[in-house]
Structures are given as structure tokens and as C-alpha cells.
Amino acid sequence: MNSAEPVIRCRGLSKRFAALTAVDALDLNVRRAEVFGFLGPNGSGKSTTIRMLCGLLLPSAGEIEVLGCQIPRDAEALKRRIGYMTQKFSLYEDLSVLENLQFLATVQGLGKAAARSRIAELLERYWLSELRQQMAGTLSGGQKQRLALAGAVLHKPDLLLLDEPTSAVDPQSRREFWDSLFELAEAGTTLLVSTHYMDEAERCTRLGILDAGRLVADGSPRELLDALPGQPLLVECEQPRQAQRALQGCPEVLAMAQIGAALRVLVAGTDGRAAIAQRLDAARLDARLHDAPANLEDVFVCVTRQPVQVRP
Ligand SMILES: Nc1ncnc2c1ncn2[C@@H]1O[C@H](COP(=O)(O)OP(=O)(O)OP(=O)(O)O)[C@@H](O)[C@H]1O
Incomplete structure (x- = not known):
């Protein structure tokens, strides 16, 4: 496969569940060794898209090509070349760490000697060596995700699809998990990873943002920031809810969200700030306005007109 060719290419990809269109005419290109972040509000179609890309779910319409395989036609052949991991722990809780990896190696058809050395390498790389005899069900959230990652890369896949892999782990484990993802990308693995965490999104080489099944933004974090149509403003005020109500419907306000005690407002145009100050003044709200970096x-x-939802 030519390295310039996209690893994932889909055109007009759609999925309907009865009357609901979960994925709506999606065009997507992901290139080799990219860390492509998939963002979107709850229910925007991220998991459904990932499951179609893996060949686990049949599309209602559209074309999918992954690693040169036509999906769903070549889904069986693709399975040997991709790794898939979700937030839900899918390994055997009543098998040990080692037994889980041994079982996966058998499923993947690795020979005994190859399996032994690959498992030893993965136990080491993902800090699981000392836990090898522990039952998987008794591992911490972060340890489970490391084991799941080891299992997903056991057969050295060219592409890893990760559906909210860090939603159940603490911030330190999330950072370590992402370091492992970058190690894989450096070694040439392509990654598509869905997340609700903005600090993770920042680390991606490219982002796609879904809203109601449609791709509403696609670019590197820098490109998306540069394309932002307004200037963020922080409105500090004793009554942020009232300030929000006062600014509702204001044509200069592109988006707003309450962040702690302040209101973060994305303001359009050069006179936007003055218009906002005027509105707040008219509502007799004492507010301080500060420019904030985007x-x-x-x-x-x-792009989604919705606040960021981070899962607990
Ligand atoms: N098997 C199914 N049958 C019916 N509706 C479904 C099915 N799977 C998903 N949906 C619906 O499709 C929409 C998209 O769901 P999906 O899980 O892809 O969203 P998501 O972006 O991954 O959400 P989240 O961030 O909450 O995980 C939702 O409205 C969901 O209820």
C-alpha cells in the first residue's frame, strides 16, 4: 500500500436506525500514522462510525475502504490488520493478565514461540509484568486499559480504532495511555480515537468533529483554532446565569458556555465586545470582560452549538 494513500477513506457513509439517522453522508480520510481524534457530543455517531469502519456494523449507504479493503465485503481480511478497543473492558475478568494475552494470541493464530516473545514484550511495555498472574477483573481502571491496549496490538495491527478508551481512568493514567498511543504512531500505526477530553484532542495530529451524524469540522488542532470565526471573551460577573440570559439571541454572540463562575463567550466581529458590554449594562449586570486565548x-x-460533555 502506498503510504500517501489514505488508510481510511469513506464517502457518503450513512447509518439509519429506523427513523434515526445516526451517521449522515460522512466523508472521511485518515492518512498513515495520523492520530486522528474523533470528537462530538453524546449520540453524534462516533461509535456507530467506528463500528462500521471495523466491519462490525453494516452501513445503510456509502463506501468504506480501510487499508485497501472494501468494507463490509472484505471485513474478515481486515480483522487481522486492525485493533479495536472500547471503553468497556472486553477481556475475560476471571482469567489472569497472562492468560488473557495467551488466549488472544491463540485466537490471532500466533505460533507458540512468537506468542511467548510478543507477550513478554507487551507485558514489559505496558507495565504489566508484575501483574501477569493477577485476575483481570481485579485490575484498576488504568491497568485494565493497558491490558486491553496490549491485547489490541498483540498482532501488530496497521490501524487501531479506539472508542473512548480513557473514559474510565484517572488523569495520570490517561496521560500515560496517550504516551503509549504516540509510541505506536511513531512506529507507523495509524490511530483513530474518539474522546470527550479536550486535552486529548489537543494532542491529536488531526480532528474530526461530528454533530448529529455529520462531520462539521476536519483539520489539525491549529487549523481549527485558526478558522475559529470569533474571539473568545471571558465575562466575569456575580450572576453568570443572568449574564447568559441577557446575551441570549445577541447577534454578536456565536456561542457561549458557563465555565465555573465565569461565562465564556465567542464574539463575532470587531465591535462584538462593545455590543456585549452594552447588553450587560442594559441588564444592570456588573461584569468584567477579558480577552481569552482560543x-x-x-x-x-x-461547531456543535453544544457544551463539551466530559464523562465522569
Ligand atoms: N443499535 C442501535 N439501535 C438504535 N439506535 C442506535 C443503535 N446504536 C446507536 N444508536 C443511536 O445512534 C445515535 C448515535 O449513537 P453513537 O453511540 O454512535 O454516538 P456517540 O457519538 O458514540 O455517543 P457517545 O459520545 O455518547 O458515546 C444515538 O442516538 C444512539 O442512540
Whole structure:
């Protein structure tokens, strides 16, 4: 496969569940060794798309090509070349760490000697060596995800599809998990990973943002920030809810969200700030306005018109 060719290419990809269109005419290109972040509000179609790309779910319409395989036609052949991991722990809780990996090696058809050395390498790489005899069900959230990652890469897949892999782990484990993802990307693995965390999104080489099944933004984090149509403003005020109500429907406000005690407002145009100050003044609200550097949360809120939802 030519390295310039996209690893994932889909055109007009759609999935309908009865009257609901979960994925709506999606065009997507993911290139080799990219870390492609998939963002979107709850229910925007991320998991459904990933499951179709893996060949686990039949599309209602559209074309999918993954690693040169036509999906769903070549889904069986693709399975040997991809790794798939979800937030839900899918390994055997009553088998040990080692037994889980041995079982997966058998399923993947690895020979005994190859399996032994690959498992030893993965136990080492994902800090599981000392836990090898522990039952998987008794591992911590972060340890489970490391084991799941080891299982997903056991057969050295060219592409890893990860559906919210870190939603059940603490911030330190999330960072370590992402370091492992970058190690894989450096070694040439392509990654598509869905997340609700903006700090993870920032680390991706490219992002696609879904909203109601449609791709509403696609680019590197820098490109998306540069394309932001307004300037973020922080409105500090004793009554942020009232300030929000006062600014509702204001044509200069592209998006707004309450962040702690302040209101973050994405303001259009050069006179936007003055218009906002005027509105707040007219509502007799004492507020301080500060320019704020743009971040990916602004991009998310702007293109989806919804606040960022981070799972607990
Ligand atoms: N098997 C199914 N049958 C019916 N509806 C479904 C099915 N699977 C998903 N949906 C619906 O499709 C829409 C998209 O769901 P999906 O899980 O793909 O979203 P998501 O972006 O991954 O959401 P989240 O961030 O909450 O995981 C939702 O409205 C969901 O209820």
C-alpha cells in the first residue's frame, strides 16, 4: 500500500436506525500514522462510525475502504490488520493478565514461540509484568486499559480504532495511555480515537468533529483554532446565569458556555465586545470582560452549538 494513500477513506457513509439517522453522508480520510481524534457530543455517531469502519456494523449507504479493503465485503481480511478497543473492558475478568494475552494470541493464530516473545514484550511495555498472574477483573481502571491496549496490538495491527478508551481512568493514567498511543504512531500505526477530553484532542495530529451524524469540522488542532470565526471573551460577573440570559439571541454572540463562575463567550466581529458590554449594562449586570486565548473547547462549542460533555 502506498503510504500517501489514505488508510481510511469513506464517502457518503450513512447509518439509519429506523427513523434515526445516526451517521449522515460522512466523508472521511485518515492518512498513515495520523492520530486522528474523533470528537462530538453524546449520540453524534462516533461509535456507530467506528463500528462500521471495523466491519462490525453494516452501513445503510456509502463506501468504506480501510487499508485497501472494501468494507463490509472484505471485513474478515481486515480483522487481522486492525485493533479495536472500547471503553468497556472486553477481556475475560476471571482469567489472569497472562492468560488473557495467551488466549488472544491463540485466537490471532500466533505460533507458540512468537506468542511467548510478543507477550513478554507487551507485558514489559505496558507495565504489566508484575501483574501477569493477577485476575483481570481485579485490575484498576488504568491497568485494565493497558491490558486491553496490549491485547489490541498483540498482532501488530496497521490501524487501531479506539472508542473512548480513557473514559474510565484517572488523569495520570490517561496521560500515560496517550504516551503509549504516540509510541505506536511513531512506529507507523495509524490511530483513530474518539474522546470527550479536550486535552486529548489537543494532542491529536488531526480532528474530526461530528454533530448529529455529520462531520462539521476536519483539520489539525491549529487549523481549527485558526478558522475559529470569533474571539473568545471571558465575562466575569456575580450572576453568570443572568449574564447568559441577557446575551441570549445577541447577534454578536456565536456561542457561549458557563465555565465555573465565569461565562465564556465567542464574539463575532470587531465591535462584538462593545455590543456585549452594552447588553450587560442594559441588564444592570456588573461584569468584567477579558480577552481569552482560543482553545479547542471554543471550536467544539462553536461547531456543535453544544457544551463539551466530559464523562465522569
Ligand atoms: N443499535 C442501535 N439501535 C438504535 N439506535 C442506535 C443503535 N446504536 C446507536 N444508536 C443511536 O445512534 C445515535 C448515535 O449513537 P453513537 O453511540 O454512535 O454516538 P456517540 O457519538 O458514540 O455517543 P457517545 O459520545 O455518547 O458515546 C444515538 O442516538 C444512539 O442512540
